[in-house]
Amino acid sequence: MSGSDATASLADGDVRREASATVRASLAQVIEVSFARCNRVVMCLALLLAVGLMVVVVWAELVYSAHEEDYCDEPLAEMLRLIFLIIIIQSLQKTIMRHCLCYDMAQDGPVEPCRVKLFRCLSLLAALVWPLVAGWMLMNSHDCSRQLQLAVAVIIGYYVTLVAVVIILPFLFISVMLCLIRRGVLALPRMPGAAPEGSLDQLPVIAFEPARFNDEPSGLPSCCAVCLDPFNQQKEIVQTPCGHVFHKRCLGGWMQVACTCPLCRSDVTGNA
Ligand SMILES: [Zn+2]
Ligand SMILES: [Zn+2]
Structure with missing residues (x-):
């Protein structure tokens, strides 16, 4: 194959990939619209889970108050306190940005200053890393009170369910529909x-x-x-x-x- 042939086939490959991506994006958009009602069911489920999470966190906070002095070889009690803080920060994000970081999108425009970006990144990172660290501590704790272990395990379980309902299920649903429509199985x-x-x-x-x-x-x-x-x-x-x-x-x-x-x-x- 000559150099120019190779360049041409590379460009063709790019064009085909781009065309395929365009069709995929358009189909995904159409599927989302067609199954908006299904999407609403997923959103309601996610909302229910979010409310459930709040209930679990309040219960975990009560467990923390009753068992914070219990002996534990891993700092599970502190992890319970931390998740309580993370959820409060996540729910009050806008208020914190307005009053502590002096940024209001309505007045200052959509371009966020560095301090706001940093705050967003750190709070998201904390929320993402918590279940991993808590899971690791739970696996390594051999001498902790049952209640503390149960509280951490229930919150991790809730986290996993939330991620599955909000991210994994819709993604799988769209991918399967896309495949069926492309294969002509589903109209x-x-x-x-x-x-x-x-x-x-x-x-x-x-x-x-x-x-x-x-x-x-x-x-x-x-x-x-x-x-x-x-x-x-x-x-x-x-x-x-x-x-x-x-x-x-x-x-x-x-x-x-x-x-x-x-x-x-x-x-x-x-x-x-
Ligand atoms: Zn055309
Ligand atoms: Zn075809």
């Missing part, structure tokens, strides 16, 4: 912004010719940007007015939710 529900019925059939069908689907600037891409599978004779290919090509079935699924090209967002129904 997106018809959305208000969908292309009019029959517009897919008005797009020209392009015959597959290996020489044309070569990823060259003058040719066509070798893969469909929606499902990422290479084009071949088996699946019908259509071309949008903007010149982009997709599997007919893939674009059909897409047009259930939008009338714009998944890649360049121009109108695929031919209207400007």
Whole structure:
């Protein structure tokens, strides 16, 4: 392969990765909108867990008051005091920024001064590191009161559940949906912004010719940007007015939710 060929294929790879990222972002956006109700259920669950966490923390504070003098080979009582402080700081972040750090976004604009950024970073870091340190101490404590151990274990359990509900579950949900939609297993529900019925059939069908689907600037891409599978004779290919090509079935699924090209967002129904 000559130097210029290598550069060209590198650039093609970049273009394909960019196209795939664009489609992924657009699909994820569509899925989020389609399943907004599901999202609301997750948010309600997260809110319930947050309220539950407050109850647990108050209980842990009572355990701390009753058992702070108990002998313990790890500072579990201090960890309980620390999580209480971390949660208070997290919940009063805006007030602390306004009164202690003299920063009010409404008056001073969205650009945060260094002291505010530092405060945010440190309070986030403290919240993230606490369960790790507490878990490590819990594993290494052999001679602590049962109540102290139980209080720390319950808070760590709560932390893990919160992270799963707020971050891991939505991420898995979107990824699985994305995969099913790309594979054609699942059709997106018809959305208000969908292309009019029959517009897919008005797009020209392009015959597959290996020489044309070569990823060259003058040719066509070798893969469909929606499902990422290479084009071949088996699946019908259509071309949008903007010149982009997709599997007919893939674009059909897409047009259930939008009338714009998944890649360049121009109108695929031919209207400007
Ligand atoms: Zn496809
Ligand atoms: Zn396009």
